Amino acid sequence: MAANGYARIYQTQAILTASPGQLVLMLYDGALRFLAQARVALEGDKNDWRRYQVTNRNLQKAQNIIAELKGTLNHEAGGAVAANLDQLYDYHLRRLFEANIKKDVALVIEVEGLLRELRDAWAQMLHHRESPADRRSVA
Numbered sequence: 001m002a003a004n005g006y007a008r009i010y011q012t013q014a015i016l017t018a019s020p021g022q023l024v025l026m027l028y029d030g031a032l033r034f035l036a037q038a039r040v041a042l043e044g045d046k047n048d049w050r051r052y053q054v055t056n057r058n059l060q061k062a063q064n065i066i067a068e069l070k071g072t073l074n075h076e077a078g079g080a081v082a083a084n085l086d087q088l089y090d091y092h093l094r095r096l097f098e099a100n101i102k103k104d105v106a107l108v109i110e111v112e113g114l115l116r117e118l119r120d121a122w123a124q125m126l127h128h129r130e131s132p133a134d135r136r137s138v139a
Contacts, residue, residue, distance in 0.1 A: 021122075021130075022126065024122060025119065025122055027065050027068060027069055028122060030061075030065050031062045031065040031066055032112065032115055032116060034059070034061040034065070035059075035108055035111060035115065037058040038054070038055045038062065038099075039109060041054035042104075042105040042108060043105055055100070055103060059096050059100045059108070062111075063093055063097070066089050066115075067089075069085075070089035070090070070093075085118075088114070092115060095110060096111055099111070
């Protein structure tokens with residue numbers, strides 16, 4: 001029980017000390033974690049009715065995170081990139097809604113793949129932006 005408390009404290013500190021870019025990465029990671037849990041539940045024992053509860057809960061959590069990502073877009077500063085991300089997030093939300101209604105694992109896998117690409121691109125951008133070696137070579 002104490003380990004769980006320490007983990008929660010560590011997680012809280014990580015969030016409080018993260019840069020805005022790192023927070024976005026954490027949101028992507030959280031959404032991907034919930035999508036993976038929903039996928040596992042959908043692929044699980046077909047006779048276990050609880051898998052639908054687990055699927056629903058995790059898909060809703062992923063949708064909430066995607067909605068948060070969508071809501072934090074800065075359309076003024078982001079221009080076409082923000083507009084494209086807005087459309088992508090809308091697409092993700094529609095597909096996850098459909099996946100939840102139909103209990104279709106293929107739709108979850110589709111969004112999981114698309115979101116992973118965005119997450120990996122964001123992580124790469126952060127790495128290059130925060131890398132001291134890159135700052136020296138640009139200057």
